[in-house]
Each structure stands twice: as C-alpha cells, then as structure tokens.
Amino acid sequence: MPMFDCDSTAKLCYCTETSLTAMIDVCVASNCTYAEQLESQMFRTTACEITPYDQSSAINTLSWTAFSLATLCFLLRLSSCLIAREGLHRSDWTILPCYLCLVGATLCIHLSSNNGLGQDSWYFNVDQISDFLKTFYAFTLLEHTIILLTKISLIFTYLRILPRASLSTAYRSLCWTFALILVLTYLAVQLATILQCTPISSTWDFVRQNQNEAEEAEGKCMDITTLYRALSALNLVYDVVLLFLPIPPLLVAYNRFNTIQKSGVGGMYILGMGVIICSIGRLVPSTGAGETQPTLNLTRTLAQATIWTILQINLGFLVICIPGLNALANILLPQRRLGKSVSFLFDNDDDTSSAAGILPNNKEQNQRRNMGRPTTANTTSSSAYRDFQLQPPPPPRSRDKEEEEQMSSSPALHVGLAEDSVTLQHSIPAVGKPTRDRFVYKDGGGRMHEVEVVDRPEKTQDSDSDF
Known part of the structure; x- marks a missing residue:
C-alpha cells in the first residue's frame, strides 16, 4: 500500500483513495463469487460510514x-x-x-x-x-x-x-x-x-x-x-x-x-x-x-x-x-352553461358505416329552424337536402300554440350512430319549457332519415301551482 500513502491518511485507504477502491473492486470481481462481492461492498459501506441509498x-x-x-x-x-x-x-x-x-x-x-x-x-x-x-x-x-x-x-x-x-x-x-x-x-x-x-x-x-x-x-x-x-x-x-x-x-x-x-x-x-x-x-x-x-x-x-x-x-x-x-362528459360537465353538446373529439367511428353523426352549433340550428329545414351537425353533407324532401311539421295542438311557439332546442343534445342503431341523449327540460330537436342522418345504405324529438313535461297539479 505505500504507493497510496496509507500511513499518512486519517481514514482507511479504501475509503479515501478512489484508485485503490477501483483496484480492489476489480480484484474482487475477478476472484470472488457474487455473494462474496456483496459482502466486500457491505464491509466497505459499513467501515467507511457511507450513507445508504434508498428510493x-x-x-x-x-x-x-x-x-x-x-x-x-x-x-x-x-x-x-x-x-x-x-x-x-x-x-x-x-x-x-x-x-x-x-x-x-x-x-x-x-x-x-x-x-x-x-x-x-x-x-x-x-x-x-x-x-x-x-x-x-x-x-x-x-x-x-x-x-x-x-x-x-x-x-x-x-x-x-x-x-x-x-x-x-x-x-x-x-x-x-x-x-x-x-x-x-x-x-x-x-x-x-x-x-x-x-x-x-x-x-x-x-x-x-x-x-x-x-x-x-x-x-x-x-x-x-x-x-x-x-x-x-x-x-x-x-x-x-x-x-x-x-x-x-x-x-x-x-x-x-x-x-x-x-x-x-x-x-x-x-x-x-x-x-x-x-x-x-x-x-x-x-x-x-x-x-x-x-x-x-x-x-x-x-x-x-x-x-x-x-x-x-x-x-x-x-x-x-x-x-x-x-x-x-355530456353528463358531468355543466352543459346548460355551455349551451351545446359536449364532445372532446369528433366521433368518426372507423368500424361502422359512413353515417356522420352529428350535431350543429346553436347558430346553425337556429338558421335551419327558421328556414323550415332540419338541423344537422355535419355541414359537409348539406348537399343531401337537395334530394331529400321533408314533410311539413304537424300543426301544434290549439291548447299549446303559445307553448309550441316558445319551444327551444335542447341545450345538450347528443346523437351517436352505430351500424344498426341510433342513440340519442339530451337534457331533461323543466316543466313549462318543452324542447324540440330535429336532425337528419344517413344510414349505411345511403338512406336519409329525418328525426324530430319533442320533450314536453307533463304539468301535474303540483307543478301547475308553481306557475
């Protein structure tokens, strides 16, 4: 050990001399089993008071x-x-x-x-x-x-x-x-x-x-x-x-x-x-x-x-x-304040038919409603209206004329299209505030479908007393 000046060091040589430590490690690795190498390192850690590593x-x-x-x-x-x-x-x-x-x-x-x-x-x-x-x-x-x-x-x-x-x-x-x-x-x-x-x-x-x-x-x-x-x-x-x-x-x-x-x-x-x-x-x-x-x-x-x-x-x-x-998200997010259906991303299912679902924004809905045309979410398919004749909506019942005129669209309508089914979800309207929603979609066979949904809550005796 003279080459490492061990006698003049206050601590053990293998604690302070990195070159000596490396030499000892090489010697131990080439002549000892894995278990003996672990014992050698444990002795060095204890003798040199090395702080244990623990994560x-x-x-x-x-x-x-x-x-x-x-x-x-x-x-x-x-x-x-x-x-x-x-x-x-x-x-x-x-x-x-x-x-x-x-x-x-x-x-x-x-x-x-x-x-x-x-x-x-x-x-x-x-x-x-x-x-x-x-x-x-x-x-x-x-x-x-x-x-x-x-x-x-x-x-x-x-x-x-x-x-x-x-x-x-x-x-x-x-x-x-x-x-x-x-x-x-x-x-x-x-x-x-x-x-x-x-x-x-x-x-x-x-x-x-x-x-x-x-x-x-x-x-x-x-x-x-x-x-x-x-x-x-x-x-x-x-x-x-x-x-x-x-x-x-x-x-x-x-x-x-x-x-x-x-x-x-x-x-x-x-x-x-x-x-x-x-x-x-x-x-x-x-x-x-x-x-x-x-x-x-x-x-x-x-x-x-x-x-x-x-x-x-x-x-x-x-x-x-x-x-x-x-x-x-359509259920948990505050849809009424958003005033529209909630959808993180476009729902273009590659596994189903080419029917494109879905909902327009409120401005487009109002424009189509004022023109007497159905609402749709896919603006790219608007050309399909030229080949699709709509029947005029049924006349409102006389006792509800005023109510029909005040009907608005649902603030959170969501339509999902699959290969052989259509799922529809919207917010439940309050009593006295019925909603009417219209939309069209194209099925896998290329046929256009017109859908109109009216949700009119029944006025019970208890609810009538509140208005």
Missing part, C-alpha cells in the same frame, strides 16, 4: 399512485362506453389487455421493491437479488407489451376520431404501415429481452453461481443496462413519430373543433409530451456516482430508469383513455 419506498408509492389514477381513468372510460351504448371499438379492445398488463407491471414493481429495487444490492442476499431479477425480467416484458398496445390503441383512436374528410387513403395507409412496424419491432425487442441470457434462467440465477460456474458462463449474457437504454432510445423515436402523426389531418379540421374539442386535443398533446419527456429520462445514465461495478449493483442502477418507465406507461395509458370519455 424503494418512493418507487413503490409512485407506482401505486400512478396505477390508481390509471385505474380511475379506465373505469371512467368503461362507464362512458356503457352510457353511450355504442359497443366496443378497436381502441377499446386494445385498452382492455393493456390495463391487465399494467396491473401485472405494478405488482412486479411492488415485488421488486421488496427485493432491493431502489437500494444498494449488498443489503440483500443472493436469493433476494435473484428474485428481484426475476420479477424485473417479467416487468420488462410487460412494459414492452403496454407500450405497444398504447401506441396501437392511439393509432386506432386517430382513425376513429379525426374527421373523415381529412383522412386520405395515403394517410390511412401510413397509419397501418406504422402499426405494422410497431408490431415487428415489438416482436424483435421481446425476443432480444427473452434471450438476453442463454439459458434463460441464467438471467436471474447467475448471482447464485460459484466462481467456476461464473467463468464457464462468461459471455453468455448481454449487458442488461445497455440493452435497456437502447430500447428506450428506439421507443423515443416512435413516440415522436406518433405525436406528430395526427398533425396533418388536425390542421385540416382544426377550425371545425369547438372549445371542448380543442381542449381535449390539447390535453392529449400535453400528456403526450409528458410521455416523451419520460422516454428521454430513461436514457439518462443511472449509475451511482463513483460506482465502478454497475452490474453488481443492479438494484440501484435500474432505479432511475424504472421511475421514468412507471411514469411513461401510466401517462400513456391516460392518453388513450381520454378520447373515450365523451358520453360521460
């Missing part, structure tokens, strides 16, 4: 909090589907397995935290480290599946909610091509993750090997940290592409969006930017300062990337849930 509680709390928000959003989306009674779309069928994978990923994080995730590895025995590697291995596979399903669901959502007039054949082909690329990339990534070590069990069992077995197994495993960051970089590229993919049709249709729809688009993009920030965060090296053996301390090395991953998969899940909350 396991923070990681566990973050994971369950983010999962709770994702679960709430998932339940709200299911409730919205039940309220709308329009069945499940392609995006819904991808959300269901995505949520199940999210449940599994959250449980894996919980188990990993109990076995060392977010702490220094030498505070745990080799069996606990092996269990950590096993659960983290499962978490990585589930994470890749969640990311794929999130992206596929978002592509299906683009094709469903964006106005058909702005979706060209080339754009649809681009979306489907990108979806195919995502699936192929997912298969390649999963294969690389599964076969990162041969045999596969050595991914988590290498910590139990003695020195001779470790030498025989050398070179049979990839560097998990490098692999993890490489996949994160590829995922970042796909996130950026997916964020900009809907911009061309959005620019075409943006002027047709009302305030609520613009807010919905803005909310999706804010969360989307959050997902990209998380992807960038995963690329930041997470090795502890002065740490010379990152593979020895994987429970700490992977902690920072895991935090960003937890945020990424849960934010991504929130993004794909937002567009499905239209029907629920």
Whole structure:
C-alpha cells in the first residue's frame, strides 16, 4: 500500500483513495463469487460510514399512485362506453389487455421493491437479488407489451376520431404501415429481452453461481443496462413519430373543433409530451456516482430508469383513455352553461358505416329552424337536402300554440350512430319549457332519415301551482 500513502491518511485507504477502491473492486470481481462481492461492498459501506441509498419506498408509492389514477381513468372510460351504448371499438379492445398488463407491471414493481429495487444490492442476499431479477425480467416484458398496445390503441383512436374528410387513403395507409412496424419491432425487442441470457434462467440465477460456474458462463449474457437504454432510445423515436402523426389531418379540421374539442386535443398533446419527456429520462445514465461495478449493483442502477418507465406507461395509458370519455362528459360537465353538446373529439367511428353523426352549433340550428329545414351537425353533407324532401311539421295542438311557439332546442343534445342503431341523449327540460330537436342522418345504405324529438313535461297539479 505505500504507493497510496496509507500511513499518512486519517481514514482507511479504501475509503479515501478512489484508485485503490477501483483496484480492489476489480480484484474482487475477478476472484470472488457474487455473494462474496456483496459482502466486500457491505464491509466497505459499513467501515467507511457511507450513507445508504434508498428510493424503494418512493418507487413503490409512485407506482401505486400512478396505477390508481390509471385505474380511475379506465373505469371512467368503461362507464362512458356503457352510457353511450355504442359497443366496443378497436381502441377499446386494445385498452382492455393493456390495463391487465399494467396491473401485472405494478405488482412486479411492488415485488421488486421488496427485493432491493431502489437500494444498494449488498443489503440483500443472493436469493433476494435473484428474485428481484426475476420479477424485473417479467416487468420488462410487460412494459414492452403496454407500450405497444398504447401506441396501437392511439393509432386506432386517430382513425376513429379525426374527421373523415381529412383522412386520405395515403394517410390511412401510413397509419397501418406504422402499426405494422410497431408490431415487428415489438416482436424483435421481446425476443432480444427473452434471450438476453442463454439459458434463460441464467438471467436471474447467475448471482447464485460459484466462481467456476461464473467463468464457464462468461459471455453468455448481454449487458442488461445497455440493452435497456437502447430500447428506450428506439421507443423515443416512435413516440415522436406518433405525436406528430395526427398533425396533418388536425390542421385540416382544426377550425371545425369547438372549445371542448380543442381542449381535449390539447390535453392529449400535453400528456403526450409528458410521455416523451419520460422516454428521454430513461436514457439518462443511472449509475451511482463513483460506482465502478454497475452490474453488481443492479438494484440501484435500474432505479432511475424504472421511475421514468412507471411514469411513461401510466401517462400513456391516460392518453388513450381520454378520447373515450365523451358520453360521460355530456353528463358531468355543466352543459346548460355551455349551451351545446359536449364532445372532446369528433366521433368518426372507423368500424361502422359512413353515417356522420352529428350535431350543429346553436347558430346553425337556429338558421335551419327558421328556414323550415332540419338541423344537422355535419355541414359537409348539406348537399343531401337537395334530394331529400321533408314533410311539413304537424300543426301544434290549439291548447299549446303559445307553448309550441316558445319551444327551444335542447341545450345538450347528443346523437351517436352505430351500424344498426341510433342513440340519442339530451337534457331533461323543466316543466313549462318543452324542447324540440330535429336532425337528419344517413344510414349505411345511403338512406336519409329525418328525426324530430319533442320533450314536453307533463304539468301535474303540483307543478301547475308553481306557475
């Protein structure tokens, strides 16, 4: 030890001399088993009074909090589907397995935290480290599946909610091509993750090997940290592409969006930017300062990337849930003050017929009512009126003439079109304030339908006394 001037130091040499520490680490790593390396690092930590690193509680709390928000959003989306009674779309069928994978990923994080995730590895025995590697291995596979399903669901959502007039054949082909690329990339990534070590069990069992077995197994495993960051970089590229993919049709249709729809688009993009920030965060090296053996301390090395991953998969899940909350928003938002139907985004279901649903703004409704024509939400189909003759509305009953003249449209009418059904929802009018709504739609066979809805509350004896 003379070269390190150990006699003149107040503290132990291996506590103050980083070059000596590195030399000892190399010697221990090349001549000792994994368990002995942990004992060596534990001795150094205790002797040098190094403050323990511990983020396991923070990681566990973050994971369950983010999962709770994702679960709430998932339940709200299911409730919205039940309220709308329009069945499940392609995006819904991808959300269901995505949520199940999210449940599994959250449980894996919980188990990993109990076995060392977010702490220094030498505070745990080799069996606990092996269990950590096993659960983290499962978490990585589930994470890749969640990311794929999130992206596929978002592509299906683009094709469903964006106005058909702005979706060209080339754009649809681009979306489907990108979806195919995502699936192929997912298969390649999963294969690389599964076969990162041969045999596969050595991914988590290498910590139990003695020195001779470790030498025989050398070179049979990839560097998990490098692999993890490489996949994160590829995922970042796909996130950026997916964020900009809907911009061309959005620019075409943006002027047709009302305030609520613009807010919905803005909310999706804010969360989307959050997902990209998380992807960038995963690329930041997470090795502890002065740490010379990152593979020895994987429970700490992977902690920072895991935090960003937890945020990424849960934010991504929130993004794909937002567009499905239209029907629920019609009930919960203050519709009377808005004076119109609430819809976050255009409901252009790519799975059903070409019937375009839906509602006009109040100004257009009044203009069409004054002209004696039916109201409609799709201004692009106004040419259909030339081939569609309307019967004059029935004369009002004499006793209600004054009331009929004062009829107004419902402040929150929402019409949903499916392949063989029409769902209609509107606010219940107060007594003495009946509503009349008219609209037309085209079914899958190209036939125009005229619908008139009159809601006249019955005046009971109790209600009459109030007027």
